[in-house]
Amino acid sequence: MKTKQVLQGNIIVAKAALAAGCNFFAGYPITPSSEIAQYMSREMPKMGRQFIQMEDEIASLGACIGASLSGKKVMTATSGPGFSLMQEHLGMAVMAEIPLVIVDVMRGGPSTGMPTKPSQADLMQARWGTHGDHPIIALYPAFAKEIFCETVRAFNLSEKFWNPVILLLDEVLGKAHENIEIPEPEELDIYKAEKTVIKDLNIYDRSIGENPPRVDFFQGYPIHIDGLEHDAHGWPTTDSKIVDKMQRLRMQKIYHYQDEIIKYNEYYMDDAEVMLFSFGVSARSSLAAVQLARENGIKAGLFQTLTIWPFPERALRERFKRIKKILTVELNMGQMKYEIERIADDSINKESLNRANGVPFTPKEVLEAIEELLK
Amino acid sequence: MRNYERYIRYRTFPTPWCPGCGDGIILKAIATAFAELNIDPDDIVVVAGIGCSGRMPTYFNTNTLHTTHGRALTFATGIKLARPDKTVVVISGDGDALAIGGNHLIHAARRNIGIKMILINNGVYGMTGGQVSPLTPQKFFTETTPYGNIEPKFDVVNLLMASGVSFVARETVNRMLQLKNVIKQSFQHNGFSVVEAISNCHINLGRKNKMKSPLTMTKWIDSKTITKKKFEELPPDERKGKYPVGILKQDTERLEYTDLYYKYIVPAAQAAASRGGK
Numbered sequence: 001m002k003t004k005q006v007l008q009g010n011i012i013v014a015k016a017a018l019a020a021g022c023n024f025f026a027g028y029p030i031t032p033s034s035e036i037a038q039y040m041s042r043e044m045p046k047m048g049r050q051f052i053q054m055e056d057e058i059a060s061l062g063a064c065i066g067a068s069l070s071g072k073k074v075m076t077a078t079s080g081p082g083f084s085l086m087q088e089h090l091g092m093a094v095m096a097e098i099p100l101v102i103v104d105v106m107r108g109g110p111s112t113g114m115p116t117k118p119s120q121a122d123l124m125q126a127r128w129g130t131h132g133d134h135p136i137i138a139l140y141p142a143f144a145k146e147i148f149c150e151t152v153r154a155f156n157l158s159e160k161f162w163n164p165v166i167l168l169l170d171e172v173l174g175k176a177h178e179n180i181e182i183p184e185p186e187e188l189d190i191y192k193a194e195k196t197v198i199k200d201l202n203i204y205d206r207s208i209g210e211n212p213p214r215v216d217f218f219q220g221y222p223i224h225i226d227g228l229e230h231d232a233h234g235w236p237t238t239d240s241k242i243v244d245k246m247q248r249l250r251m252q253k254i255y256h257y258q259d260e261i262i263k264y265n266e267y268y269m270d271d272a273e274v275m276l277f278s279f280g281v282s283a284r285s286s287l288a289a290v291q292l293a294r295e296n297g298i299k300a301g302l303f304q305t306l307t308i309w310p311f312p313e314r315a316l317r318e319r320f321k322r323i324k325k326i327l328t329v330e331l332n333m334g335q336m337k338y339e340i341e342r343i344a345d346d347s348i349n350k351e352s353l354n355r356a357n358g359v360p361f362t363p364k365e366v367l368e369a370i371e372e373l374l375k
Numbered sequence: 376m377r378n379y380e381r382y383i384r385y386r387t388f389p390t391p392w393c394p395g396c397g398d399g400i401i402l403k404a405i406a407t408a409f410a411e412l413n414i415d416p417d418d419i420v421v422v423a424g425i426g427c428s429g430r431m432p433t434y435f436n437t438n439t440l441h442t443t444h445g446r447a448l449t450f451a452t453g454i455k456l457a458r459p460d461k462t463v464v465v466i467s468g469d470g471d472a473l474a475i476g477g478n479h480l481i482h483a484a485r486r487n488i489g490i491k492m493i494l495i496n497n498g499v500y501g502m503t504g505g506q507v508s509p510l511t512p513q514k515f516f517t518e519t520t521p522y523g524n525i526e527p528k529f530d531v532v533n534l535l536m537a538s539g540v541s542f543v544a545r546e547t548v549n550r551m552l553q554l555k556n557v558i559k560q561s562f563q564h565n566g567f568s569v570v571e572a573i574s575n576c577h578i579n580l581g582r583k584n585k586m587k588s589p590l591t592m593t594k595w596i597d598s599k600t601i602t603k604k605k606f607e608e609l610p611p612d613e614r615k616g617k618y619p620v621g622i623l624k625q626d627t628e629r630l631e632y633t634d635l636y637y638k639y640i641v642p643a644a645q646a647a648a649s650r651g652g653k
Contacts, residue, residue: 024457045644050456050636055482059449062442066422066453069440070461074453092443217438217454218461222417224384224433226441235387236433236441 002181009147009173010035010077012180013103014043016151017075019183020190022101023049024072026063028056028082031115032171033105036077057082061089064100068093069225071216073155077103079171080122081112083129090164091130092227097204097212097250099158099193101151103167105174108358117358118171120280121332126166127309133247135254137261138166138309142283144180147173150306156191157261161253162212168308170281170331172360195219205232208248209256254310263306264315268294272301274370275319277340278329279305281360286329289366300370311339320344327373328352329366349373378410379403382419384436391430395589397548397574401495402431404551404572405464408559409437419462420454422447424476427501427576428468445476448483451490459633462562465492469510470500473529477509483567484538488632491562492569494531497576505579516583531571532623541626542568545618547596548575557622566631573600573618 007015014036017025025044027037037053044051050067054060057078064074078086083104093100106122108114126138137157141150151167158165196213203215203223215223228236229243237243254261268290269275278286283304293300303319305312320326326348328337337352344350353361353369383406392398409419419437423429425444432439442450447465455463472480472494483490499517500506506519510528517524535543542564546554554572561568575581575592586592599618601609606619630638 024453026453042644045636045640046648048641048645052452052456054449054452055478058446059452059479059482062446062449063453063456065442066440066450066455067457068453069450070454070457072457088443089446217420217440218417218458220417222419222436222438224439224441226433227443228441 002184004179004181006177007144007180008035008175008177009144009169010105010175011039012144012147013077013151013167013169013174014039015182016148017101017155018043018047019185019188020152020155021073022075022155023047024064024067024074025051025076026054026060026067026074027076028054028060028078030057030079030082032107032174033077033079033103035174036103057085058088061086061093061100061102065089065093065096065098068098068100069217071218073159075101075103077105079105079107079115080109080125083122083125087125087129091132091134093164094130094134094136094250095227095229096225097162098164099162100164101154101158101167102164103169105169105171107171108356114358116171118281118360119332119356119358120170120282120330121335121356122168123308123332123335126168133251135163135251136166136309137161137163137254137307138168139306140168140279140308141306142173142280142304144178146306148180148182152188152190153263156189159191159193160211161257163254168280172281198223201233203232203234204230204246204249206249208252210253212253258310261307261310262312262315264312265304265306267302267304269301269303269319271299272323273299274301274325274327274373275323276300276302276327276329276366276370277305277316277336278302279308279336282329282331285361285363285366288363289370292363292367293370298370298374313343316340317343320348325349325373326351327369329361329369330354331360332356379406382406382409382416382436384434387433390434392427393578395575395577396427397497397593398427398431398495400548400551401493401554401572401574402434404555404558405493406435407555408562411559412562414462418460419464421464421466422451422454423466424468424471425502426468426471427497428466428471428495429502431466445471445474446479447471448476448479448490448492452483452486452488455488455490456633456636459489459637463490465490467492467494468501469494469496469498470508473509473531481534481538484535484540484569486632487539487541487566487629489565490567492567493558494569494571495574496531496571497574497580499576499580501576501579505583511580515580517580531569535569536624540569540624541566541629542622543571543624544569544622545571545573545600545620547573547600547620549593549597550620553620560622564625564627565634566626566629
């Protein structure tokens with residue numbers, strides 16, 4: 001029988017990762033994510049799985065890539081400064097198409113910033129932090145149950161699309177203890193990658209939009225993996241035709257399947273006249289604000305996205321046909337509001353509520369912003 | 376087909392190395408060591424970072440991984456911990472291993488994780504066109520030390536000794552047979568091993584320092600190196616500027632990292648679990 005437990009958000013991530021089959025973790029201590037590494041160091045050896053604390057975050061992600069190529073399901077957890085260091089190897093994982101999960105429990109930045117205060121300011125770092133054009137998936141849960149389910153989904157998506165997946169979490173949600181009913185193993189939908197037996201080195205050979213197969217080291221046929229731009233065999237190349245194809249293959253494997261990757265929740269949206277767009281802890285303030293607004297007779301609704309990247313563009317464009325007042329609520333100096341501005345035309349009244357002082361919005365503050373927008 | 380050719384991926388030739396470069400000798404020495412130990416090519420992974428040395432894995436017919444600058448050891452650590460039964464080889468250059476990757480090097484030595492590292496020391500950043508490295512001798516001219524190098528270089532062997540390395544050897548490309556032999560012995564060592572392979576970069580280092588042919592440069596390498604036995608016989612005041620070659624440390628007592636993990640950590644954790652510990 002399922003029992004309700006009181007668990008810290010970081011521990012929910014760790015439990016979900018183990019349930020998803022994560023069997024290798026490399027990390028480096030950093031506030032406010034350290035509980036994830038601590039839990040893994042205690043639990044993984046019990047299951048015969050591997051945990052290692054590396055010398056820095058660059059090394060952590062390097063070890064994760066090495067283990068992933070050796071057939072492991074891998075994860076690391078960090079916060080803003082560590083995530084900055086990981087960008088080098090995030091790019092390597094994108095280029096070589098290596099599945100892995102990076103948890104970024106966001107704190108106030110830039111630089112050392114405010115290690116013990118929340119911020120939602122790594123959203124663009126998650127999208128564009130590593131150099132060069134690249135596809136990325138970033139998930140962003142807001143409630144305890146979502147933290148569990150999105151962690152599992154992060155593994156599924158990384159395995160399916162052969163791409164790193166970033167799980168964003170707010171400092172307050174990582175640290176807070178909340179009620180949660182952990183799903184039973186049989187309730188979980190765990191993606192099992194088909195292991196491809198290869199007879200040649202053309203491991204990247206596929207057509208645009210096609211899901212890549214999963215190939216690891218030590219499968220009977222030695223393969224080559226490279227961070228240099230490469231052809232279907234993994235050999236380094238600068239041939240413009242091949243490079244063009246490889247760039248498009250990598251981008252398309254995500255954007256071709258974006259309807260499957262993008263997930264969002266809608267609250268009170270059926271008759272909404274004003275729409276709040278939010279995520280993470282700000283979505284929780286926003287939901288409470290929408291309920292307050294409804295009590296005051298304001299027809300407000302909330303679009304809470306669980307997938308930050310790829311951006312839920314199509315779904316939002318659909319809502320913009322009917323709803324002409326949009327309020328973006330985010331704990332930063334303005335990041336997602338520009339995505340909204342990019343896709344919403346001039347007929348739409350776009351406002352945003354932004355701050356980055358380490359204090360989450362109260363429902364009342366969000367309500368005041370709604371009232372301001374309606375003036 | 377000669378024995379070592381089983382480990383060479385000819386279809387990726389030619390290599391990017393300049394004519395007369397010592398890297399080809401090192402490539403053959405490593406492949407020959409594989410052949411003499413008769414390791415299945417699919418049980419080997421060769422990992423490298425960036426630079427002339429970084430391109431070497433491409434030419435091995437084993438699993439190969441070309442990674443980021445200085446970080447090959449981190450990838451190799453993940454592979455070795457995930458698959459301790461496999462032969463994990465890292466090839467690195469002096470800029471790669473001691474400048475950008477210096478931190479990873481000392482930590483791998485401290486952990487004693489069973490990675491086999493071949494550290495190619497040509498005393499310069501070759502791939503980028505000849506800039507000063509942490510192993511460029513003092514007073515040498517490079518593209519970024521146009522008035523001479525004022526920085527002293529690391530002594531790799533002493534640095535590794537201080538980091539607790541369990542196997543370290545030094546050889547040169549002039550001594551292919553001895554180089555192959557120490558590489559082979561390092562592959563048989565259970566723990567982290569480093570073979571410093573001194574090589575010639577006459578194009579990007581020699582040319583600016585009156586050693587523009589491979590021959591003058593390899594002769595200079597010979598003048599600087601001396602066997603371990605002869606080195607030890609020298610009076611201390613004559614040792615300065617000479618580098619002993621051969622196996623300089625081999626500690627077979629120290630336990631290897633993944634052995635410790637699977638023999639100590641996993642059973643301890645499982646015992647805690649059966650006691651009902653959290």
